[in-house]
Amino acid sequence: MTDATTASIPLSSSHRWRAFWVCVSVAAFTILDLSKINVGLPAIEESLGASSTQLQLVVSGYILTFGLALVPFGRLGDQRSRKVLFILGLSLFTIASALCALAPTVEMLLAARLLQGIAAGIQMPQVMGTIQQLFVGKERGRAFGLFGATIGIATAFGPTLGGLMVAAGGWRWIFWFNVPLCLVVLAGVIWLLPQTRRATPGKLQLDPVGIVLFALTILALMWPFLFTTGSPEDDPNRWWLLSAFAVFAALFFWWERRYAASGKQPLIPFAMFRIPSFRNGTLVIIAYFTAIPPMFLLTTLFLQTGVGISPVFAGMVSIGFAVASAATSYYGGLLVTRFGRPLVTAGLGVVLVSVVALAVVAYTLPPEVVPYGMAAVLLVAGAGGGLVIAPNQTITLSEIPVREGGLAGSVGQLGQRVGTSVGTAIGLSLFYATIFQESDSGLSSLAVYHDAYAYGMAAVGAFLALAFLISVIDLVSTRRRRAGDVPQAAS
Helix, strand or coil: CCCHCCCCCCCCCCHEEEHHHHHHHHHHHHHHHEEEEEEEEHHHHHHHHCCHHHHHHHHHHHHHHHHHHHHHHHHHHHHHHHHHHHHHHHHHHHHHHHHHCCCCCHHHHHHHHHHHHHHHHHHHHHHHHHHHHEEEEEEEEHHHHHHHHHCCCCCCCHHHHHHHHHHHHHHHHHHHCHHHHHHHHHHHHHHHCCCCCCCCCCCCCCCCHHHHHHHHHHHHHHHHHCCCCCCCCHHHHHHHHHHHHHHHHHHHHHHHHHHHHHCCCCCCCCCHHHHHHHHHHHHHHHHHHHHHHHHHHHHHHHHHHCCCCHHHHHHHHHHHHHHHHHHHHHHHCCCCCHHHHHCCCCCCCHHHHHHHHHHHHHHHHCCCCHHHHHHHHHHHHHHHCCHHHHHHHHCCCCCCCHHHHHHHHHHHHHHHHHHHHHHHHHHHHHHHHHHHHCCCCCCCHHHHHHHHHHHHHHHHHHHHHHHHHHHHHHHHHHHHHHHHHCCCCCC
16 A cells, blocks of 8 residues: 555554544534635624724734744654644634734734744644544545535535624624633643654755745735735735736746755655646646635625625525535545545536536525525535535545655645735725626616626636536546556656
8 A cells, every 4th residue: 555545653453543533623614714714893893983994904914924834833743743833823822812812903803814824833733644544545535524524514504603793792702712622622632633644754844935925925925815815905016016926936946956866855746746746736726726715705795795784694504515515525425435536527517517506596586585596505505515525535536645645735735825815805805896887877776786796706716617617627637547457647
């Protein structure tokens, strides 16, 4: 059996699954903090007198530092103890959450959110690396199925949970909620998580020049998208940073090739991308996450500002998506070893059709019925979405050596964070730009929001169509390789 599918440390089944649920708990509240803050922004604005730019930074700052920390700490986890990094990340996340809850000014809140994002970037790569190292074969598929189900629930329930926290005790409870949860999970890490990697003898290799170039590359790429709101006040000069991104990306690629040629471990071993299953699976999930978070955000915005329902009820429309995706993620994880890429392709097709249906529902149903119609469509979309994340994750990491599981998982997570920022920026720009352009057109307010939602969802549909196309190409090329008995490239 290859290194890609062999667990490093023999453990009993019950011990592995206890450790698994500890890891999944970490992933769940890390993802929750990506979305539950959105519904608290009006309360933060009123309480701290925050400007629109500061509110944007409260959301985007977490995403930015999260993305910056992922790959370096994924590499560090592969070389040293993942358990130690879990403890470090959780401790820092607990402290940062308390600082967010206690913040007397918006500047203090922003600083705490940046720290919270770093903590998320420390702990999240260890989740994927540990799961891959604990499980093999069909059991790994089941584990990724349950993992995908949990992430689907966390993603869809984030706005609802945030709305409930605000209604119960104000926006600070969004962050206070994390503190006891983190302490419980921290105890689980200490007592239940095995030492899945012993310290590698010899000098620690972290490629400091590569880390700096990587940080500059990601910063230059994400910055203009994170500061895109669709308002006419957006500074157009921010797009010049994409030129800097191209320069830094070229330097990073050159340096990593040179560093690897010298016999050292680069920050990102680009040889992984010669493995078709990893390369195509990563591209699929990036395109998918460029579409799904904006789909939720645009739907919530349309329901609140266009239809006029409260944030809590707007968030509850996505509950059906969470429930359905949880169920199909579990079964998708069990079936992926049998059906493989066609399972992912079918799921993407269902979600793509559902996005078109959401726009049709928005245009055709009376306002009082629209939330129920969208809830029904999102239920179907969730059934398809559950067949995407967990099976695709299993396929993507199927040929990656266990010793690089944390790094490989962090590359995928980084793609998701970048995709989320790009997709959200494009979706919001189309949504608000349509509102600004049509506000004086004589159309009714609801008609304007209909158009804004349709344009935003067109971008969502385009990214889902791209994910579907990549999945089809991977499916066809895999079948051709098997028919010709051509071995896949190895890392």
